[in-house]
Amino acid sequence: xxxxxxxxxxxxxxxxxxxxxxxxxxxxxxxxxxxxxxxxxxxxxxxxxxxxxxxxxxxxxxxxxxxxxxxxxxxxxxxxxxxxxxxxxxxxxxxxxxxxxxxxxxxxxxxxxxxxxxxxxxxxxxxxxxxxxxxxxxxxxxxxxxxxxxxxxxxxxxxxxxxxxxxxxxxxxxxxxxxxxxxxxxxxxxxxxxxxxxxxxxxxxxxxxxxxxxxxxxxxxxxxxxxxxxxxxxxxxxxxxxxxxxxxxxxxxxxxxxxxxxxxxxxxxxxxxxxxxxxxxxxxxxxxxxxxxxxxxxxxxxxxxxxxxxxxxxxxxxxxxxxxxxxxxxxxxxxxxxxxxxxxxxxxxxxxxxxxxxxxxxxxxxxxxxxxxxxxxxxxxxxxxxxxxxxxxxxxxxxxxxxxxxxxxxxxxxxxxxxxxxxxxxxxxx
Amino acid sequence: xxxxxxxxxxxxxxxxxxxxxxxxxxxxxxxxxxxxxxxxxxxxxxxxxxxxxxxxxxxxxxxxxxxxxxxxxxxxxxxxxxxxxxxxxxxxxxxxxxxxxxxxxxxxxxxxxxxxxxxxxxxxxxxxxxxxxxxxxxxxxxxxxxxxxxxxxxxxxxxxxxxxxxxxxxxxxxxxxxxxxxxxxxxxxxxxxxxxxxxxxxxxxxxxxxxxxxxxxxxxxxxxxxxxxxxxxxxxxxxxxxxxxxxxxxxxxxxxxxxxxxxxxxxxxxxxxxxxxxxxxxxxxxxxxxxxxxxxxxxxxxxxxxxxxxxxxxxxxxxxxxxxxxxxxxxxxxxxxxxxxxxxxxxxxxxxxxxxxxxxxxxxxxxxxxxxxxxxxxxxxxxxxxx
Numbered sequence: 162x163x164x165x166x167x168x169x170x171x172x173x174x175x176x177x178x179x180x181x182x183x184x185x186x187x188x189x190x191x192x193x194x195x196x197x198x199x200x201x202x203x204x205x206x207x208x209x210x211x212x213x214x215x216x217x218x219x220x221x222x223x224x225x226x227x228x229x230x231x232x233x234x235x236x237x238x239x240x241x242x243x244x245x246x247x248x249x250x251x252x253x254x255x256x257x258x259x260x261x262x263x264x265x266x267x268x269x270x271x272x273x274x275x276x277x278x279x280x281x282x283x284x285x286x287x288x289x290x291x292x293x294x295x296x297x298x299x300x301x302x303x304x305x306x307x308x309x310x311x312x313x314x315x316x317x318x319x320x321x322x323x324x325x326x327x328x329x330x331x332x333x334x335x336x337x338x339x340x341x342x343x344x345x346x347x348x349x350x351x352x353x354x355x356x357x358x359x360x361x362x363x364x365x366x367x368x369x370x371x372x373x374x375x376x377x378x379x380x381x382x383x384x385x386x387x388x389x390x391x392x393x394x395x396x397x398x399x400x401x402x403x404x405x406x407x408x409x410x411x412x413x414x415x416x417x418x419x420x421x422x423x424x425x426x427x428x429x430x431x432x433x434x435x436x437x438x439x440x441x442x443x444x445x446x447x448x449x450x451x452x453x454x455x456x457x458x459x460x461x462x463x464x465x466x467x468x469x470x471x472x473x474x475x476x477x478x479x480x481x482x483x484x485x486x487x488x489x490x491x492x493x494x495x496x497x498x499x500x501x502x503x504x505x506x507x508x509x510x511x512x513x514x515x516x517x518x519x520x521x522x523x524x525x526x527x528x529x530x531x532x533x534x535x536x537x538x539x540x541x542x543x544x545x546x547x548x549x550x551x552x553x554x555x556x557x558x559x560x561x562x563x564x565x566x567x568x569x570x571x572x573x574x575x576x577x578x579x580x581x582x583x584x585x586x587x588x589x590x591x
Numbered sequence: 592x593x594x595x596x597x598x599x600x601x602x603x604x605x606x607x608x609x610x611x612x613x614x615x616x617x618x619x620x621x622x623x624x625x626x627x628x629x630x631x632x633x634x635x636x637x638x639x640x641x642x643x644x645x646x647x648x649x650x651x652x653x654x655x656x657x658x659x660x661x662x663x664x665x666x667x668x669x670x671x672x673x674x675x676x677x678x679x680x681x682x683x684x685x686x687x688x689x690x691x692x693x694x695x696x697x698x699x700x701x702x703x704x705x706x707x708x709x710x711x712x713x714x715x716x717x718x719x720x721x722x723x724x725x726x727x728x729x730x731x732x733x734x735x736x737x738x739x740x741x742x743x744x745x746x747x748x749x750x751x752x753x754x755x756x757x758x759x760x761x762x763x764x765x766x767x768x769x770x771x772x773x774x775x776x777x778x779x780x781x782x783x784x785x786x787x788x789x790x791x792x793x794x795x796x797x798x799x800x801x802x803x804x805x806x807x808x809x810x811x812x813x814x815x816x817x818x819x820x821x822x823x824x825x826x827x828x829x830x831x832x833x834x835x836x837x838x839x840x841x842x843x844x845x846x847x848x849x850x851x852x853x854x855x856x857x858x859x860x861x862x863x864x865x866x867x868x869x870x871x872x873x874x875x876x877x878x879x880x881x882x883x884x885x886x887x888x889x890x891x892x893x894x895x896x897x898x899x900x901x902x903x904x905x906x907x908x909x910x911x912x913x914x915x916x917x918x919x920x921x922x923x924x925x926x927x928x929x930x931x932x933x934x935x936x937x938x939x940x941x942x943x944x945x946x947x948x949x950x951x952x953x954x955x956x957x958x959x960x961x962x963x964x965x966x967x968x969x970x971x972x973x974x975x976x977x978x
Binding site: 288317539540 | 668671673699702705712714719721725726727729730731733739740895924927929930933935
């Protein structure tokens with residue numbers, strides 16, 4: 162880790178949010194410039210972006226998931242969804258896809274600036290809609306679509322490890338696909354692959370993974386240091402967009418410094434924290450701030466989430482690449498990390514139990530959404546199981562990450578209020 | 592081992608087809624329960640494709656888990672809203688023990704189905720596995736990877752069956768399934784060339800039974816029935832020839848298929864395509880697992896849940912329409928089916944480009960009212976007749 166400049170406390174506290182927001186704006190400004198100049202860009206996804214390879218070729222990356230959620234946060238998602246539905250897409254499919262289709266139909270016009278067209282699409286199978294979504298660009302823009310297949314856990318509790326026959330079968334498959342991706346990048350960019358540059362990029366990515374793991378660990382502090390739902394989403398944006406860059410590396414080194422400073426000085430994110438919560442699912446972006454307030458008004462704060470886990474592509478595992486064998490190690494790290502990301506959606510109950518103990522959790526909020534069946538399909542069943550395993554109270558509220566037509570704030574508030582009333586009486590009883 | 596489905600024996604063709612429909616529509620799943628009563632084991636595999644030869648070679652019954660037209664009264668509380676029906680009813684028939692399994696396998700065909708192994712694993716004691724078929728079949732390594740994945744699955748099956756699978760047994764099963772696929776291709780050739788000889792729902796029932804009885808038994812059924820169908824004296828009628836697309840996973844109710852078949856000739860479709868996914872014979876060899884893997888990649892059909900740069904789905908649909916000499920397409924999707932609904936858009940734009948008429952619709956396996964849909968389809972087809 163590079164040495165970071167020491168600041169006085171007033172500069173440090175809140176720096177992660179300030180710098181993160183600025184980086185985010187800068188990122189979109191650059192994408193806008195790329196779009197205006199007709200430059201190349203790669204479309205990628207949060208669960209296995211392969212930014213490591215793309216940055217080696219100096220390809221700007223576009224995360225359409227982030228573009229789409231931004232339309233919801235900025236309260237214009239419905240305009241994009243309507244356009245996609247008019248084009249023929251069903252109200253019952255992923256809202257991210259439809260907001261992006263709307264963006265593409267507008268020639269890249271987006272509230273954050275113009276989004277460049279793709280020269281290349283890179284995806285994993287961590288979400289099946291990634292595949293269907295990419296097929297839309299493949300047909301619309303006639304560009305190469307490279308799927309990197311990452312086989313996941315085959316049965317609960319049976320994760321394979323290095324050296325086993327089945328793990329090596331998966332690892333080899335991922336490695337060959339990475340080598341094939343490199344060939345495609347050479348073809349698309351006209352640049353020769355530089356393995357030393359990959360080493361440099363991997364070194365920066367290691368800083369991001371190490372920092373990501375560390376800040377999550379530090380949030381075990383009482384009071385908690387950041388809100389996993391709101392602040393965590395800012396950090397996620399940087400972790401994804403700037404993975405493998407010097408900027409990302411510096412940001413996370415400084416973020417760790419901020420969190421350690423906060424922990425040492427007892428500076429929490431919420432004054433008078435009363436309830437420590439885990440968030441399971443995808444945020445309610447159409448009312449992003451308000452959704453969080455429904456919890457903070459009761460002095461409840463999210464100290465961890467499965468979102469920090471899967472939407473970082475499993476960076477929470479903190480896998481660090483071996484720079485002596487970069488491609489082999491990238492294959493191994495991607496396999497472990499993306500597999501972890503998938504496990505957080507499908508096989509989460511044991512980890513939630515452990516997380517609840519480690520983070521001193523008072524309640525778990527499940528937020529399945531209409532748009533995302535990957536995350537949402539198993540949540541009701543997983544919650545039943547967790548209820549058998551622990552006595553941690555939980556709340557199950559359904560809405561959406563994009564579509565305000567299925568977000569009922571009043572109904573949510575009633576249920577959330579009732580949940581906290583239950584937590585309060587339980588605390589009195591105990 | 593006695594026959595699981597014997598009701599058709601010794602009957603004329605119309606009664607045979609009636610018995611087939613009755614068996615397919617029976618939500619108590621008699622054939623599976625008869626198999627278990629004989630002391631045998633069952634492996635349920637969720638849609639779309641699974642290399643059933645591996646299960647067959649272990650002496651187990653491969654059962655295609657394709658939901659059922661039942662109310663998911665117990666399963667409902669295990670799921671949230673906004674999901675397709677097949678997930679819920681497949682769990683329902685397992686929870687209420689209409690179908691008892693010794694092994695459950697799913698493949699991540701879609702965002703919803705990829706959760707199933709975990710859900711099953713939380714509710715049943717038997718192994719609940721995911722088979723990772725390659726989503727990047729264009730990688731030079733995909734067949735080798737898949738061979739390794741099939742080998743892993745073979746070990747899982749062996750563990751459940753309590754016996755090893757030999758190369759000879761696997762090759763023997765491949766031959767049985769090759770015969771079965773050939774017979775099903777013949778059935779579809781009848782649908783395409785002489786659709787007046789077999790109704791849409793009867794052809795569907797015949798195929799559907801493949802997922803409910805051992806394939807060797809299914810071969811006997813088809814070998815007996817196909818000549819009888821060819822010998823029928825039904826006269827051709829002036830009907831539009833139509834392809835039905837959208838039945839790769841959740842199945843429309845047989846009543847819906849019947850209604851569609853009354854209005855037109857359903858000359859081809861993707862109903863239960865997983866049972867017919869391999870389109871040529873799989874070679875027997877010293878490495879049958881590799882033969883199975885290579886065939887999945889090189890000798891297979893298409894569906895919205897597999898991406899392959901060499902198999903553009905809309906191009907393959909157009910080919911299906913052309914080969915069947917069809918004049919229109921019903922582009923259907925199960926309600927809440929993400930891949931199906933997304934593919935509908937692609938298909939309709941491709942059909943527009945080729946000026947092929949189509950009718951877009953959604954269905955659900957336990958829908959029971961068809962009047963409105965029937966009227967819409969009839970109007971669509973009448974328009975074509977008088978165009």
